[in-house]
């Protein structure tokens with residue numbers, strides 16, 4: 575795995591390639607970002623951004639959303655997918671915010687992940703982008719890209735989060751995640767576009783891919799030599 579210094583330099587270069595990296599979800603408050611991030615699961619930020627303006631007009635805060643019924647909410651979020659589960663989670667989350675936090679979004683990881691439907695990735699998004707608390711969300715893009723480059727080594731998002739946080743200053747956590755997400759969306763896609771990548775010379779995956787394949791013709795010749803020696 576890359577050293578801390580190498581990791582920071584790689585992130586520097588990726589930030590230079592993606593100077594506009596930020597969350598693509600539209601929001602004005604921590605509550606709106608929490609709702610938008612929950613809706614973005616198994617969906618796209620663009621799709622969520624189409625749904626949220628009307629949703630936030632109708633439910634501007636936790637109190638109004640807590641009073642919503644699934645039959646009211648489901649049609650409004652239908653296009654983001656998994657609308658029944660999301661509706662249940664959103665109403666549960668809003669109800670817990672009202673009951674336990676005076677309707678405000680708490681600025682702590684422990685309190686956020688205790689809310690219905692809120693996992694570590696969602697909590698980190700809200701902490702880092704809306705509450706000024708350093709957070710490094712690890713989604714499927716961060717997981718794929720960081721493992722390919724060699725700045726992390728695990729299939730477990732929580733382990734990758736810990737590995738990256740250990741070598742990056744807290745002030746860089748959120749932007750580093752945004753940068754890796756954008757790199758995964760634009761360049762290091764499931765089929766990567768390595769020739770367009772700013773850190774191709776440093777990437778473990780790219781180096782392995784460019785290594786020459788073993789010379790298959792040599793093996794039968796060697797076996798033939800062994801057979802001749804035995805006979």
Ligand code: SF4
Pocket residue numbers: 719722723761762763766767768769771772773774775777778779780
């Ligand atoms: S070189 Fe290729 S595999 Fe490596 S980070 Fe860049 S796009 Fe991804």
